[in-house]
Amino acid sequence: MKRCIKWLLGIFVFCIATTFFSPDMYAHDDEKESKRTINPDEKRTLYVAHWTHTPENCPGRSGDGAKMLSKFWEGRRTAEEKGIKVLGAYVTVTEHDYFIIFETNDYGAAVEFFLPLVPSQTGKIVPVLSMDDWLKIMPK
Numbered sequence: 001m002k003r004c005i006k007w008l009l010g011i012f013v014f015c016i017a018t019t020f021f022s023p024d025m026y027a028h029d030d031e032k033e034s035k036r037t038i039n040p041d042e043k044r045t046l047y048v049a050h051w052t053h054t055p056e057n058c059p060g061r062s063g064d065g066a067k068m069l070s071k072f073w074e075g076r077r078t079a080e081e082k083g084i085k086v087l088g089a090y091v092t093v094t095e096h097d098y099f100i101i102f103e104t105n106d107y108g109a110a111v112e113f114f115l116p117l118v119p120s121q122t123g124k125i126v127p128v129l130s131m132d133d134w135l136k137i138m139p140k
Contacts, residue, residue, distance in 0.1 A: 044085070044103040046130065049114060051098040051123035058096055059120065072116040082109040 059065030076086050088101040098121075104110050110125055117123060129137075 044083075044105045045107075045127050046087075046103045047101070047110060047125050048128050049098070049100040049102070049110075049123060049125045051100075051114070051117050051121045053096050053121045055096060057120050065120070068116060068120070072114075075113060075116065079109065079113040082106060082112075084109055084113055 053059070059069040073089075076084070079086070082104075083106050084102055084104045086100060086102045088099075090099045091097070092099075102110070107125075114123060114125065
């Protein structure tokens with residue numbers, strides 16, 4: 001599992017590096033999108049959320065922490081109503097990390113979903129591409 005996660009993170013770093021250090025990274029005027037609405041049938045953005053805490057701050061150490069984590073996870077039903085589809089959620093118990101893979105068109109709703117973790121966790125939400133999508137657009 002750790003090897004898979006490290007592989008995903010390596011791909012992410014490669015994607016970021018090739019995007020940000022590309023000589024033609026800015027859109028030209030004719031390439032910029034005008035104000036548009038997102039069609040629900042369009043493909044949604046895929047994200048990986050990584051949240052972590054210290055062993056001393058582990059929700060499993062107290063009843064209140066366990067309730068907070070349970071309440072957060074129950075909140076995914078509300079998040080689904082706001083357009084967030086959780087595709088997978090993984091915990092590295094001994095490392096105190098959560099990896100949650102989801103897709104949505106509403107980043108604000110994603111931030112709202114993760115707010116219960118903010119007081120005790122450190123996290124980031126990162127947009128990613130599937131390997132197939134990346135290979136379609138990768139410079140040849």
